[in-house]
Amino acid sequence: MASAVETKPVEKELGKPHERIAATGGEAAAYAARDADIDVAAIYPITPQTPIAEKIAELVANGELDAELIHVESEHSAMSATIAAAATGARVFTATASQGLELMHEMLYIASSLRQPVVMALATRALSAPINIWNDYADAMSMRDTGWIMIFSENVQEVYDNMIQAYYIAEHPDVLLPVVVTLDGFILSHTMEALELIPRDEVLAYAPKRPRSYRPVLDPDKPISIGVLGGPNWYYEAKIQHVLALRESPRIIEEAARLFEKRFGRSYGFIEKYMMDDAEVAMVAMGATASLVKAAVKRLRKEGVKAGMIKIRVYRPFPAEEIVKALENVKAVGVLNRAIAYGAPVEEPLFQDVVTALAVRGIMKPMVSFVHGMGGRDIFVREIVDMYKKLLDAAREGKSVTRTLFWGVKNLEGKPYI
Numbered sequence: 508m509a510s511a512v513e514t515k516p517v518e519k520e521l522g523k524p525h526e527r528i529a530a531t532g533g534e535a536a537a538y539a540a541r542d543a544d545i546d547v548a549a550i551y552p553i554t555p556q557t558p559i560a561e562k563i564a565e566l567v568a569n570g571e572l573d574a575e576l577i578h579v580e581s582e583h584s585a586m587s588a589t590i591a592a593a594a595t596g597a598r599v600f601t602a603t604a605s606q607g608l609e610l611m612h613e614m615l616y617i618a619s620s621l622r623q624p625v626v627m628a629l630a631t632r633a634l635s636a637p638i639n640i641w642n643d644y645a646d647a648m649s650m651r652d653t654g655w656i657m658i659f660s661e662n663v664q665e666v667y668d669n670m671i672q673a674y675y676i677a678e679h680p681d682v683l684l685p686v687v688v689t690l691d692g693f694i695l696s697h698t699m700e701a702l703e704l705i706p707r708d709e710v711l712a713y714a715p716k717r718p719r720s721y722r723p724v725l726d727p728d729k730p731i732s733i734g735v736l737g738g739p740n741w742y743y744e745a746k747i748q749h750v751l752a753l754r755e756s757p758r759i760i761e762e763a764a765r766l767f768e769k770r771f772g773r774s775y776g777f778i779e780k781y782m783m784d785d786a787e788v789a790m791v792a793m794g795a796t797a798s799l800v801k802a803a804v805k806r807l808r809k810e811g812v813k814a815g816m817i818k819i820r821v822y823r824p825f826p827a828e829e830i831v832k833a834l835e836n837v838k839a840v841g842v843l844n845r846a847i848a849y850g851a852p853v854e855e856p857l858f859q860d861v862v863t864a865l866a867v868r869g870i871m872k873p874m875v876s877f878v879h880g881m882g883g884r885d886i887f888v889r890e891i892v893d894m895y896k897k898l899l900d901a902a903r904e905g906k907s908v909t910r911t912l913f914w915g916v917k918n919l920e921g922k923p924y925i
Contacts, residue, residue, distance in 0.1 A: 525771075530702040532666045532695030536602060536628040536688070537562035538702070539670030541572045542710045543626075546597035549577040549588035553607040554640045555692040556630040560602065582607035586614035586625075593623040594733055595726075596719035598674065601625065604692060605632035608646045612653075618685045619654030620749060621734055624677035625685035628670065631794070632692040633882045641883020642692040643845035644794070647822075648856045654749055656686040656756060657823040659793045663700035666690045668773055669820075671705065675714040675763040680721060682756050684749075691795040693883070705771060713770055753824045760821055777826035779818040780833050782808065786815025788898040789834060790841040790877075791861055793819045796886065800843065803891035814895050819857070827864035834865065839873040839902035841894060845880040847911075854878070854911040873901035877924075879914040890914060893923060 530538065536559050540548065548567075550560040566572035575592075579585045582603050589601045603611060608629060618625045631647050633639040651657065656676060660666045666688065673686040690696050705713075723731055737745055760777070768774040779797070782804050783789060792800045797818040807814040817833050819826065834840055842858040853859065858876040865872065877894050880886045894914065901908060912924040919925060 525706070526704045528702055528704060529699050530663060531558060531697055531699050532660070532663045532690040533558035533630065533697065534562050535663045535667040535702050536670055536690065537566060538704060539667045540600040540626075541566050542705055542707045543598065543600075543671060543674045543714060544707060544711060544716065545572070545574050545600045547575045547577065547589070547592035548600045549579050549585045549592070550600075550602050551579050551582045551585045551607060553582065553604050555632060555642075555696045556602050556604040556607065556628070558696060559628055559630065563600070582611040583614060586611035586618065589625050589627075590614060590618050590621065590623050593618075593625050594621070594724060596722075596724040598678070598716055599625055600627070602628040602630070604630040605634055605640075605646045608650065609634065612649070615650055615653040615655065615685075617734065620745070622683040622749075622752070623685060624674075624683055626670065626673045626677055627685065627687045628666075629687050629689045630692045630696040631689050639882045640692075642694050643881045643883065645846050645881075647687075647689050648844075648846040648848070650687065651823055651856065654684070654753065655823060656682075656684055656753070656760070656821070657689070658686065658821055659689045659819065660691075660695065661795055661797050661818065663695060663698070663702050664773070665820075666695060667702055667704070668767065668771075668775065671710055671714065672760075672763045672767055672775070675766070676756065676759055678714070678717060679759045679763075682752060682759050683722060684752055684756065689794060694795045709770065713766060756824055757821075757826070775820060776829070777819075777821040778829045778833060779820060781816040781818065783815040783817065783833055785813055786837055787813040788839045788841070788895060788902055789815040789817055789837045790843055790891070790895065790898070791817045791819065791830070791857065792843045793822065793857065794845075796843060796845065796880065799886055799888055800891055802888045803895060806888060806892055807895055812895065812899070825860050825864065827860075830861060830864050831868055831870060834872070835870065837872065839875070839898045840865075841875045841877055841898045843877045843879065843891070843894065845878070847878055847881065853909075858911070872907075873898075873905060874907045875901050876908070876911040877914055878911055884915055886915070890923065
């Protein structure tokens with residue numbers, strides 16, 4: 508698949524001019540829910556997700572969105588109500604962040620295990636304690652094993668486009684799984700950028716609302732049970748169905764992107780390759796951080812360093828084959844993330860996925876794990892350039908750094924990391 512986001516000068520299939528506005532990432536998520544013509548939204552506000560809840564409420568109040576807005580008392584209730592609405596056949600939406608995600612954590616497993624096509628926006632934010640309202644990926648990483656499809660966004664346009672595609676993917680009869688679309692807290696949720704909106708009729712032509720009968724739903728006239736007790740005789744088989752659905756979902760994710768490009772001219776992939784054709788060292792990153800890594804790559808290229816970058820857009824299911832193919836010719840690989848896997852052999856969760864994808868295919872390369880930006884700490888391009896220099900050292904020495912390098916920690920007597 509092509510890289511994300513790549514805009515091509517194609518004639519849009521439905522031929523209508525698209526409105527361009529200035530919008531924040533939070534507004535983009537709300538506009539996508541509006542343009543997908545959701546039926547039910549259940550959201551409990553939490554910083555930095557609150558602008559999404561506020562915008563949804565505004566759209567409902569002024570008649571732009573004909574949906575039932577449920578004012579719940581907690582995030583646990585928000586996900587519970589969203590699951591229940593989806594189980595009746597409604598097109599649904601919710602949003603959260605940080606501690607709110609953790610409060611609904613029980614229900615995340617229930618949404619995916621019941622195969623309910625919930626779509627959620629996650630304004631990524633640090634987890635307490637200490638209390639912190641700024642961006643990192645601790646919350647997103649906490650849901651990587653909950654059975655959701657996870658899509659990360661680099662900019663405001665991606666937030667909107669990813670949300671539209673999420674409805675196509677989640678509700679497809681071959682998937683029927685919840686999808687979360689991330690936007691970096693404050694960095695995207697509150698930052699205003701250019702946004703191209705898609706008219707609702709075009710969105711619904713792309714991701715049509717299906718008749719309720721296309722999947723089992725709660726209906727008083729045709730009673731069924733959902734979420735019943737699963738004993739040892741068949742619980743395992745239910746879990747394997749979930750595994751198989753996630754294994755099959757890349758076909759529909761790719762189909763969603765292909766049709767989106769055909770209709771709207773913006774091309775997306777499971778990953779984005781940036782200056783990778785002749786790269787000797789490469790960094791793997793996600794979300795808005797990828798923009799900084801791209802700037803570092805440009806700077807290094809001017810210095811004669813053959814640097815490249817892989818941005819992961821679809822994190823679950825993990826695009827192992829695409830990652831391996833993209834990295835097969837580089838001499839050293841770095842992984843940069845804003846999250847910590849406490850107590851793990853290497854204390855960065857994305858690194859574990861990348862190294863596993865390579866190792867089980869018999870590929871061994873010098874690798875370095877980097878963590879930076881926890882709790883919203885600024886990451887500077889010059890620091891990422893220095894990380895690449897560590898990669899160059901690893902490539903020359905032919906061996907990995909066996910522990911995570913925590914970059915940008917204070918009071919290290921002049922050292923950039925521990």
